Amino acid sequence: xxxxxxxxxxxxxxxxxxxxxxxKDSEINDAIKLVNYVYSLGCDAILVQDLGLAKILIKNFPCxxxxxxxxxxxxxxxxxxxxxxxxxxRVVLSRELSIRxxxxxxxNTNVEIETFIHGAxxxxxxxxxxxxxxxxxxxxx
Numbered sequence: 001x002x003x004x005x006x007x008x009x010x011x012x013x014x015x016x017x018x019x020x021x022x023x024k025d026s027e028i029n030d031a032i033k034l035v036n037y038v039y040s041l042g043c044d045a046i047l048v049q050d051l052g053l054a055k056i057l058i059k060n061f062p063c064x065x066x067x068x069x070x071x072x073x074x075x076x077x078x079x080x081x082x083x084x085x086x087x088x089x090r091v092v093l094s095r096e097l098s099i100r101x102x103x104x105x106x107x108n109t110n111v112e113i114e115t116f117i118h119g120a121x122x123x124x125x126x127x128x129x130x131x132x133x134x135x136x137x138x139x140x141x
Contacts, residue, residue: 001037001038001041005043006041009042015042015043015044016043016047016067017038017045019034019035019048019053020047020048020049020071021049021050022049022050023050023052023053028052031050031053032053035061036061044064045065045066045089046061046065047067047069048069049069049071054066054068054088055086065090066087067091067114068090070116072091073094074092075093075096075097076105077104077109080093080105080109081109084110089111090111090112092115092116093105093116095116
């Protein structure tokens with residue numbers, strides 16, 4: 001990890017670390033230690049699904065960007081505005097949104113927006129890969 005981040009930084013490339021899973025209470029402290037480690041190496045942003053972890057990171061790492069994963073299932077303007085209020089820098093939208101929905105969100109929020117332009121193996125709703133896996137044994141996870 002250290003070498004990869006150093007390699008990217010020497011080439012002026014931002015590093016986003018994905019911690020894109022739901023955590024048990026017993027795993028929170030280890031996740032914070034991991035984030036602290038990658039932050040100390042120069043990581044620019046953390047992509048998260050777990051809202052509780054995100055709130056802790058936003059409070060304790062104010063100089064690092066926190067990105068909301070598509071697995072947070074942000075699928076409307078109201079949801080994106082709430083994530084913006086919490087302090088997220090970027091929101092990765094659900095895949096099911098139409099171009100019109102995406103445009104509406106982009107025009108009415110100040111948070112950075114990212115979106116997928118193709119499908120995925122999830123057969124349920126975007127970002128609900130675990131559920132898709134349980135009901136159909138098809139998932140990216």
